[in-house]
Amino acid sequence: MGKFDLSHRVVLAPMTSCRAIDEIPLPAHVEYCAQRSTEGGFLITEGTLISDTAAGKDLKLCTYRCASEHSNSFQVLLGFTLEQVEAWKKVVDTVHSKGGIIFCQLWHVGRASKHVYQADGHAPISSTNQSISDKWKIIMPDGTLDVFHKPRSLQTHEVWRVIEQYCQSAENAIRVGFDGVEVHGAHGYLIDQFLKDSINDRTDEFGGSIENRCRFLMAIVKVVAGEIGTYWTGVRISPATNHIDATDFDPLNLGLVIIEKLNKFQNELGSELAYLHEDEEARLMRTWRRAYQSTFMSSSSFTRELGMKALANGDTNLISYGRFFISNPDLVHRFNDDAPLNDYNRETFYTQ
Secondary structure, eight states, X not given: OTTOOOSOSEEEOOOOOOOOBTTBOOHHHHHHHHHTOOTTOEEEXXXXXXXXXXXXXXXXXXXXXXXXXXXOSGGGGGGOOHHHHXXXXXXXXXXXXXXXXXXXXXXXXXXXXXXXXXXXXXXXXXXXXXXXXXXXXXXXXXSOEEOOOOOEEOOHHHHHHHHHHXXXXXXXXXXXXOSEEEEEEOTTSHXXXXXXXXXXXXXXXXXXXXXXXXXXXXXXXXXXXXXXXXXXXXXXXXXXXXXXXXXXXXXXXXXXXXXXXXXXXXXXXXXXXXXXXXXXXXXXXXXXXXXXXXXXXXXXXXXXXXXXXXXHTTSOSEEEESHHXXXXXXXXXXXXXXXXXXXXXXXXXXXX
């Protein structure tokens, strides 16, 4: 995988846990990652917010920011106090002590937010001023459900500022000790809000044609890879996933265009990205995997048996597991021995 030699193909998927307190990763984060680390194993963190406009849930329950307007010293990396920086370092150092590799997922939720989660109390930002429909709900600080806030469409010059925040966040993550970053371009969040034609109604260089709708993602990939290197940059997409109204008329072609642009970018540089990470149904996955020229990671309700089959058929190189990894910290060993798995309890996934 890029510059990394992995000992197996079972990856810890990025999953929101909502278990930080006062924006600080806790000893539980260290233990959680330590339990799931193996020699030559690969882990991806929960989404880490790139700015104070990136949040879509109670910040006190999330590992907060990975960027700062003035992050020139180590003490203010990630927009954190020294205590917060040191907490992330403990996570990274523990994974490394077990021989593991860990990437930080860079996240901006865009319109999937509410004004109460914005630092200035203003509307969340997006590619559009269209709201997420009422059939989707957001969890409020008091635990109740509410509709999402009407977003504000970014002006063109503001789009470039967000791109710079991704670059700064990637640099900060590497300085803290992460081995690389994953650009989260999936699941209806900000980057996906630019990619999907049901959401992106822009008339500037970031809207309209499929090439323009891919411009935001590709600009982020280029600046991040330019800052930390292609081998240390992963990308996650979900062209066909409908989460929080993120649909596209032609998801197969959207995925192929993204892959074509990523392939061209890698060929021009003569170096590979760490991986492309996607989670869709099997037919689309196979098509995209055949088109993509470098390491391909899949995540879509895989069991051990389905994972083995996908690998044997050449449908993917790596498989990220979420639910099974939550309830089975030793998932890699259980898969290796074909041992039974603990059942997971979804009601405990996103709570303190």
